[in-house]
Amino acid sequence: MLSKFVFPLPPTLNEIIGTARSNVYASAKEKRAWTNRIAVECFGRKQFPDRVWVEFIWKIKNFRRDPDNISAAAKFVMDGLVEGGIIQDDSLKFIMSPVLHWYEKGEDLVQINIADHPIWNGRIIALENPRFQETKQQVIAVAPEVLLPVKSSEIAEKEEVSITPIVGERIPEMQTVTAVVEVLEEEISYWGELLELADLINREYERSLTTPAAAMLHARNAGEWLLRAQSLLPESEWLAWLNANCQVSEQSAKTYMAIAKSWLSVQKSSVHSPI
Incomplete structure (x- = not known):
């Protein structure tokens, strides 16, 4: 709401x-x-x-x-x-x-x-799938190496030469531009989301250091973004990505993710605890 x-x-x-x-x-x-x-x-x-x-x-x-x-x-x-x-x-x-x-x-x-x-x-x-693309310029994928097949009649018109058809050899179908562009767009979206997550994680980490009164909240937020990034990456690439893109150490990342996972139970216990 x-x-x-x-x-x-x-x-x-x-x-x-x-x-x-x-x-x-x-x-x-x-x-x-x-x-x-x-x-x-x-x-x-x-x-x-x-x-x-x-x-x-x-x-x-x-x-x-x-x-x-x-x-x-x-x-x-x-x-x-x-x-x-x-x-x-x-x-x-x-x-x-x-x-x-x-x-x-x-x-x-x-x-x-x-x-x-x-x-x-x-x-x-949604925390599980943050979407900030609305505030950014649209990325246009370009694949210059992909060419559409040209009809032999069009080549003959331009170059004014006769074309001898090849008999007995089947030419493999070329992948269409649309299919290749869709693959590139998926890759761009994937890496773009990881970059956004790295920015969010670093921002919450810095705020956890500069605002002690709300440090736990910022740690929880960083943990949720870390969990999302971890779910996107293969297990073998997770630590390399963390070290290359985030200010958070491996041990702090584990702590933040544990806080995020247990936050709901902590909130419930705080609501029901006597004042």
């Missing part, structure tokens, strides 16, 4: 700091007003009872503003979504990483995409 919300642009970080410096009570009052405003606009919308993936699309008139200054307004939005009952909580127990932020030229609005599965650019994706 995927839901999209559009809200006016809440105060940015500089505006929040400016208000707090002048009057701390005014800052708290502004925060409460924005939380209530967003909660009211959530009335009657579909609710998400479990974990969610979130994207922010910031539509900004002035592109000279810093992105981190703008994205600080996400706090107002998340608190309003909790207050409006759209999501259960804005803690890491329910908000899955990565939380994506996109920036576009627009009329100072923020669009929120919320889904119960991983999303990318407003579309739900």
Whole structure:
């Protein structure tokens, strides 16, 4: 399930700091007003009872503003979504990483995409088969060595020579261009997916090192991408591919994949454990 919300642009970080410096009570009052405003606009919308993936699309008139200054307004939005009952909580127990932020030229609005599965650019994706081709230029396979058979009558017209047919020898049929192109496209798709997986694994590995509070979540994400890559490769090529394309060591990769495999049981036990 995927839901999209559009809200006016809440105060940015500089505006929040400016208000707090002048009057701390005014800052708290502004925060409460924005939380209530967003909660009211959530009335009657579909609710998400479990974990969610979130994207922010910031539509900004002035592109000279810093992105981190703008994205600080996400706090107002998340608190309003909790207050409006759209999501259960804005803690890491329910908000899955990565939380994506996109920036576009627009009329100072923020669009929120919320889904119960991983999303990318407003579309739900499957962890087992990630598809990012929609955001890239289409790859055209070229096979210059494959030639279509030419009719003997056409050769005679162009070169104005007589053609003596070969008798008693059967010429093997040539593989068609379409069949060869399909094979090349499959190869390109296969290696393209592995490259995408390597990028995702390296990104989650780096985030696990730089954000200790969410390190386990990033390790889980990296483990899921590692499991997918391992399923695509022959067993004899797995370690060579890992060492050549990923920053993760072999031992860390095993740990991350174990975390990903056991994540569901860990989540269930955490839900049912007494507080």
